[in-house]
Amino acid sequence: MNLQDKRRSVVIFTLFFVFVGFSLGNISRAEDGYRLWLRYEPLPESIRQQYRSRVSAIVVQGTSPTLNALRDEFVTGCSGLLGTQIPATDTVNLAGAVVVGTAKSSPLIARLNWSLTELGTEGFRLRSATMNGRAVTVIAANSEVGAFYGVFHFLRLLQTGQPINKLDVSQKPRLQLRMLNHWDNLNGSIERGYAGRSLWKWEELPDKVDDRLRDYARINASIGVNATALNNVNANSRSLSAEYLKKAAAIANVFRPYGVRVFLSARFSAPIELGGLKTADPFDPAVAEWWKKKADEIYQLIPDFGGFLVKANSEGQPGPRTYNRNHVDGANMLAAAVAPHNGIVIWRAFVYDMKEGYDRAAAAYDNLQPFDGKFAANVLLQVKNGPIDFQPREPFHPLFGAMPKTQVIPEFQITQEYLGQSNNLAFLAPMWREVFDADTYAKGKGSTVTKVVDGSLYKQKITGIAGVANTGSDRNWTGQDLTQSNWYAFGRLAWNPDVSSKQIADEWIRMTFTTDAKAVATLTRILTESHEAVVDYMTPLGLNHIMWGGHHYGPAPWWNREGRADWNPPYFHRADEKGLGFDRTKSGSNSVAQYHGPVREVFANLQTCPENLIVWFHHVPWDYQLKSGRIFWDELALHYQRGVDWVRSARKDWAALSGVIDAERHAAVAKKFELQERDAIVWRDSCLLYFQTFSKRPLPAGVEKPAKTLDEYKAKSLLNW
Ligand code: GCW
Secondary structure, three states: HHHHHHHHHHHOOOOOOOOHHHHHOOOOOOOOOOOOOOOOOOOOOHHHHHHHHHOEEEOOOOOOOOHHHHHHHHHHHHHHHHHOOOOOOOOOOOOOOOEEOOOOHOOOOOOOOOOOOOHHHHHEEEEEEOOOOEEEEEEEEOHHHHHHHHHHHHHHHHHHOOOOOOEEEEEOOOOOEEEOOOOOOOOOOOOOOOHHHOOOOOOOOOOOOOHHHHHHHHHHHHHHOEEOOOOOOOHHHHHOOOHHHHHHHHHHHHHHOOOOOEEEOOOOOOOOOOOOOOOOOOOOOOHHHHHHHHHOOOOOOEEEOEEEEOOOOOOOOOOOOOOOOOOOOHHHHHHHHHHHHEEEEEHHHHHHOOOOOHHHHHHHHHHHHHHHOOOOOOEEEEEEEOOOOOOOOOOOOOOOOOOOOEEEEEEEEOOOOOOOOOOOOOOOOHHHHHHHHOOOOOEEOOOHHHHHHHOOOOOOOOOOOEEEEEOOOOOOOOOHHHHHHHHHHHHHHOOOOOHHHHHHHHHHHHHHHOHHHHHHHHHHHHHHHHHHHHHHHOOOHHHOOOEEEOOOOOOOOOOOOOHHHHHHHHHHOOEEEEEEEEOOOOOOOOOHHHHOOOOOHHHHOOOOHHHHHHHHOOEEEEEOEOOHHHHHHHHHHHHHHHHHHHHHHHHHHHOOOOOOOOOOHHHHHHHHHHHHHHHHHHHHHHHHHHHHHHHOOOOOOOOOOOOHHHHHHHHOOOHHO
């Protein structure tokens, strides 16, 4: 055979297999990531066998938008997973039926007479039972959305291969408001979005509503997300105009059956820009009246409107302080406008406009803590996980545990502004776990952030959590297949902040990629290690905010071009001949005092401060000896190297999964790992070369020689590499 013949036969051979594959339906078909974790591909035959007799039909009595949607989901899901059409009926005439509903929607469920009060409005009970002498499974709830959550739970059991013959599960969400914040602009761009354009397509609304919005709502419902703020917190007043409210209402109509409520970010000066008033002073009666009328108008269009999300007096946004009023004056005025409709106001604590020479990490606490107990009953204070700004690692925010009379909710950033955007894999569940598990000592040992947030410590009426979304118009929603896991993880932790990262990873992999045991183990390990690896090659040992200015992709610890000191890396890392780090102890800014004892003393003492935060709290001498026995400089360098090594080995592990993962997603992720390796090297080299100009020490053994010079790294942003 000559070369051409050989090629031809390879092509024919390949085509043959593709054809056989498609006709048998068991070779992975085109996988573009669109279906996320709701793929519903047939389970392995051995597992299907076990399920078949237990999932013979779905019995949903009654109709309503939610009941219809959950019936559809169940039928599509089970039929796909079991490889056979599962019928929907409204009577139990088969063993193995799954009966779903509420006592109101379903006489069959009413007849069970179960007491479901403790499940609240969104919980569900999933139980094996007998009806008409037949073994059935019941999914019962107090609300149709609760029943929908039960359906998704049941589907997850199938997707992850769990036994379903003796079920007795009762669940309700631990946090009430489980919300995504979209930083979507009205022109379709997304601030800090790395997955395409805004999903909302404002220009087409309200006449045309993209079908994709239904999938967005389904996906959120599948992980229990029940609220969405549609527009950027750097808000445009027009989003509250009559024209845009109609568009928001069209979106709300699509989301409603899935239990997802709509919120809007409100620009504080909207009464001026939209209402033609001279001021937006919250004490001006005309201003308060304008907001009341605006709220009435919104609720006319969106009866279940959630309320306003507000970024005020932060990064140039207007706020009450613009009019010499304070945060409480502003928040409570808006709260009064939505209160008659049971709406809420979510006031962000990300405020750091302070005096010269201040410590930015102390600013949110300084600005907001004095108002504890003064916010109206329908105001929530949304606090970022750490005191600066979504850095790869931060200590927990000192406001958690410092506002016992305020309804504090955490804000996480699902989109990876500072963590390699959609090019680098950083599975964020471990990072969020770290925040939840942190002990604030607010009421003695065991006062974890989880307990502050879930209401068990301070018994606040409303609990919640927000995540800045990583979604966009890209076909795979998040710009890279593996970072879909962060959307999933956010929902799972919002539902139950006690779930382990490992469990979240394991579930997500089985639902999204494969149930092959070895592959699941490898991928779970890759996911759960990935965040620490990113910290290693970006900001080890407590470093932070040393990214390239503006876009924040890639390293630039030397960057000094921004107008304000606290937007420039040297402000944060404070490198000099003596050492590295921001002294936040008594000899420095003393912002460590914002924490409760004894955690305060632990952080404040160089000897006891966790090493992974050491330069966050201390200016650490280059030759300071760490627990490893190595000096600080050497340890820093080895962390950078370790990060690079991890990416290389993860890349290899991923390559080895090529037969197990479908070709399309396998290739797409492999490309991302290639970029991640490049990025990790650039991070390591640039940071070490730059910090070396201060430490004046050689790289320790085991750290590779930089590939380029510092000037070369300085010349070009990694974004344009
Ligand atoms: O992380 C910073 C971002 C800004 C963002 C701000 C915020 C929406 O760089 O883009 O603005 O935080 O959270 O308000």
